[in-house]
Amino acid sequence: MIKITPRNDMILLGGFILAVLTMPIWLTPIGAGYPDLLQRFAIYGIFAIGFNILFGLTGYLSFGHAAFLGVGSYTAVWSFKLLGMSVIPAVLFAVITSGLFAVLIGYISLRRSGIYFSILTLAFAQMSYNMAYSVLTPITNGETGLQLSQQDPRVIDSLFGVPVTEGIPATNLFGIEMSGYPGFYFCAIMLIISFYISMRIFRSPFGIMLKAVKSNSNRMSYTGLNMRPYTLTAFIISGMFAGLAGSLLAVTDPLAGAERMQWTASGEVVLMTILGGVGTLIGPVIGAGVIKYFENIFSAFNDSALHDIFSFLPDFLENAVVAVTGLFVGDGWHLTLGALFVIIVVFLPGGIIEGITRIYQRVTRKKQINSVTSTEAQPGE
């Protein structure tokens, strides 16, 4: 087990920063080194980091976190429409609004724990989703989704005399357009900040109290700790992270639709966190990356691509193989995701991080074959 010390944390943070900023280089060989996908890695990494602060530390499984993602996106697009194309107010307002939403939903949902909590959050998210489609159409623009238009007021931009362009202007940070690589680096910096905040929380007295909630909430109250404000604060922080992720989705592609709030999106972040490693610092980011990568690879395949791959086989065999594998790619990629998830939960309940820890242990154990190993390692922290 690697000991948790300030020095080791700094090494981990340093490694993380390096790995994130060089993503365009080391992900190119596996075909993931283009800005659109890299942006999604960073954005969903933030989403999963935030989700893990709630689920990983307190054990409260929210099944409605996509609601905050959606709120973040809508707020950001409204900020672009009303205030201007700068990303700073968009991100700030999105985080604040989703935080307020989290206060409301969290305050009610956290009156229950376990499965009832999950159901309550799911209900709230589905309510938000349906309201975005129906009564809230003036705010969300219903099925079409909220988009920018030439006629938007953009008061700050017009105040500062930003020249009106022919088409719809692009989102920017001090004049740098937030598409392509600049967009990725903006998201990457947000990811690094999120990771750092999450690390501070994990190592803080507040974080240890959240772990206490998960471990034994009874003992916690008989120890003189009031559980409610702890879980609510964790819920709000987690909702704000989701709002940040939602705003970044709007920053890189300025439109927002209700489908972003659907339960499948809430389920996806649960999968990411579990796949990577619940309650570990880095696991959720890895889980988010893996899922978004596979989604990209597998959903891009179609039958003709499969025919190309298996063309070396005799015709009748080729058709059979394509028919079977075809189920797992393209639109059917969720089948692959499901299978992957089952394998992880059954064989590696601690996720990818547990896998890495096991390999690490096996290697170090071989080195010191004579020394007696002492304690079971905790899934990598």
Added chain:
Amino acid sequence: MGILEVRDVNKRFGGLKALDKVELDVEEGSVHAIIGPNGAGKSTFLNCLVGLLIPDSGAVTFNGKSLLGIKPHEINQAGVSRVFQTPEIFADLSLLDNVIIPTFAARDGAFSFNAWKRVDNDNEVHEKAEHMLEEIGLIEKKDIIAGSLSRGDKRRLELAMCLVQNPKLLLLDEPTAGMSRADTNNTIDLLKSIGGRGITKVIIEHDMHVVFSLADKVSVMAQGTVIAEGTPESIKGDPRVQEAYLGGAHL
């Protein structure tokens, strides 16, 4: 005037009268044992003291403050700690973390949003927690996950978690249940050694050996009410107690 005063406490579960006009006075700094046959209402009574159950009527006053109608964490913050019959610990955290959590709770109160400092930089809390573990004899195991401890060690850990808070009143629910004779004697020694801290203790116990080695005063409960009270010696000879407790056999 005791540190803990219980007046006319009643608790009913449906048709069953679990507590019937319970009266109790616990002197500050004393060890007060509550004994009685199974089903006498001892655990129900303890649950009423820590806010797990709310009595139907009556008054519980601790240090001049009523304990009724306030939440478990508020009762603890008022200075009451409890050791449970089955140890309630943070099973998937390290021993050190198990003791650090109550240390923080005692210092920073029921809620504090301290999310930016590092736990391992808080020397005051660390020293206090490690000192406590040393006293209780678990310091070598401080990095082990608490769930992997033996039952006896779990109890000791739970006791450490309570003691590190410097409670005014410590409630112990059968602290030696299921322990070997050797472990029981260790626990007795441990409880005696912490006697000097001036912590008032209320112990529920079946084991007479434990009761007679520790208690200053004994209350006997039967059928939801206190039937006798006195020093261990006077209780030993009380015919009512022998009747209720042992069905007439001699202690």
